[in-house]
Amino acid sequence: MINRSLYLDRxxxxxxxxxxxxxxxIRRCGKSVMLxxxxxxxxxxxxxxxxxxTYNFESLTLSHLCTAEALHKDVLEKAKAITGRVYLFFDEVQEVTHWEKAINSFRVDLDCDIYITGSNSKLLSGELATYLAGRYVEFVMYPLSFREFCEAMHEKQPDRTVADCFQQYMQFGGMPYLGNLQYQAEPVKQYLQDLYNAIELKDIVRRKKIRDVDLLERILAYVTANIGNTFSATSISKYLKNEGRKVAPDTILNYLHAGQEAFLFYPVKRQDIAGKKILSVQEKYYLADHGIREAVIGGNMQDINLMLENIVFLELLRRGYEVTVGKYGEKEVDFIAKRQSEKIYIQVSYILATPETVEREFGVYxxxxxxxxxxxxxxxxxxMSRDGIIxxxxxxxxxxGTE
Known part of the structure; x- marks a missing residue:
């Protein structure tokens, strides 16, 4: 078991x-292990x-407790046998109908310490905030960082170098379970494809009651293929029209929001550096795990610059930064990362192989x-640091981290 100290410390x-x-x-990123x-x-x-x-609501053995009333009754009955504080752990709690009412009631009825996990961001933006405004604290978990991936790989293959680990990390991504598959290409691919399907069906289609599954699949595939590129709902609408599907931009926005709520991908707004304002059009999207992209559509090594951007973006989120894309005139800074009073600018490139590449990456500053x-x-x-640029x-x- 990997000691996810970054999260435990928080x-x-x-x-x-x-x-x-x-x-x-995102589903299977290690929330159950964190409990x-x-x-x-x-x-x-x-x-x-x-x-x-402890209650894990992905287990069918608990299906009879998937209403707030049934769960509340079961917890209070078991709590009678406990002297002192009760510690409650609810895994994938969104499977319980009106779960937020039960959680709020436990706070009133018991001396308890409550921990819950869920694979949908609406836990906070909707249901939970309604009942527990100001009475909860959120911790977003991500797949394994490269540091954690190295730790996991060295447990299985201790002779691996850092460069070897990074090659595997670029190909497979950071889902924790991959270590159980010994990082074998075909089993990993099958696992990540199944994960992608589970997110689509369980966390998006079923929860949002989506009927046009084909349209959802096309939109998710578009985002997955175009990570790190700027696009809008209107541009997706035009693309789908060329594919023979006429879809309104508002419908596409709803599907994009559903993908975000399932933590499948993250939108990144663009910021005008000179005007110091957030631009309202042409966001970028990055996946919660780049290994999913390789498993579902392939091409990670052909799009290695974008994969490296995705890896760096997720690392900045892990470290608690708020991230935007910077725009200065016609030029673009890959990431502006802010954390309290701290701010850093980051350009990401595969290899600085030519003078033109060096000028592009350093010259933007x-x-x-x-x-x-x-x-x-x-x-x-x-x-190759120069002119005060690291x-x-x-x-x-x-x-x-940064030097």
Whole structure:
């Protein structure tokens, strides 16, 4: 079991606090394991295992508890046998009808510490916020970082170099279960395809009651193929029209939002650096896991620049940055990352192989006169920093952070 210390360090200060701990993220990114890690930590601190009640609502054995009333009755009955504080763990709680009413009631009826997970962001934007406004704290989980991936791979294949691990990471992505498949190409591909289908059917089609599954599949495929490229609902509408499907942009926006709610991909807004305003058109999208793209449509190595962007973008989210794409005139900065008073600019490139590439990646900063750190990340082994712009190897950035 990989010790997801990045998340544990963030959650630990909220142990035994009345705030409901909400752990969200794409299906199978490790949320269930995180509940186990939390339980292990609580036991080390002296909490009795008998005080913990755990419910995983993906199990059919709990199907009779998938209403708020049934769950509430079961928890209160079991809590009678517990002396002192009750620790409640609800995995994939969105499977329970009106679950938010039950969670809110537990806070009133019991001395309890509550942890819940879910694979849909509407847990917070809708249902949960209605009942628990100001009484919960969210932790978004992502697939394994490159650092975590190296740790997992070295458990299975200790002789692997960092470069070997990164090659595998680019191909397979960071879903935690892949270590159980020994990172074998065909089993990994099958697993990720099945994961993609499960997200589509369980987290999007069923939850949103989508009838036109073919249209949804086309839109998801378009986004998956075009990660890192700017496009809009209107441009997708025109593309589908050429494919023989006439679809209104509003319908496409609804389907895009459904994909976002399932944590399949993340939109990134564009920011006018000179005007210091967020642009309302032409967002970019990045996938929650680039390995899914390779499994579903292939072509990661042909689009390696975009894959590297996707990897860096997810790493910035893991580190708690808010990320936008920067626009300055006709030029574009891949990422502007902000965290409290901190701000950094990042350009991502595969290899700085020609003078033209060097000029493109470094030159974009020429007219940005502020004093915030500016980075160019690539897979080059030699440090090519210049003019106050920091060049860093992408692997080192992922393992060590910014210099």
């Amino acid at each position: 959650i630990r200060p909220f142990f035994n606090q009345e705030l409901v701990k909400v752990i969200t993220g 186990e890690l939390i339980q292990r930590e609580l036991k080390k601190s002296g909490v009795d295992a008998e005080s913990m009640l 020429r007219n940005i006169r502020d004093n915030y750190p500016k980075y160019v990340l690539s897979l080059d082994e030699f440090n 060049h860093q190897n992408i692997r080192n950035f992922l393992l060590e």
